[in-house]
Amino acid sequence: MKKKNWRIRVGILLIVFCIPFFLFLPAIPFLEMEAKSKITLSTISLIIGEVMFWVGGILVGKELFVKYKSYFNPKNWFKKGDKNKESQ
Template sequence: MKKKNWQIKLGIFLMIFSGVFFALTILVPFMELETNQKVFWSSASFIAMEVVFWIGGLIVGKELFTKYKARLNPVNWFKEKNKKKNY
């Protein structure tokens, strides 16, 4: 069971760590680089972000991946769970 727990933690870490590459994708255009270098580094960081995220998703498995993918989606951050209507 410890091995499985370790794999799940690694997968979740990789899914969250992919945000670092996303931040790099946003920051690259503001760096003092030539245009072709900016295009290369922003594309490379975007591809790295996707690869790291999906590797983490494969490690944690389908059930946890869909659960954490929904939690990492900014659209779902401020939604109330179990909204109850009082009539």
């Protein structure tokens, strides 16, 4: 059980730590550097963010990955809770 526990924790950390790489992308055009450097930096940031997200998802497992992935989907941000939860 402990072996699985550390994998879940590392997976969640990777998913959380990928967020700054995506948040950095809109700021890159405003940096004072050459266009080629901006393109390279944005590509590297995007690739690192994606790799961290998917590796974290693999470590967490399918059930938890789908749960946390739904939290990042803007369609689900303003939905009300499940009706099953309200009746309990």
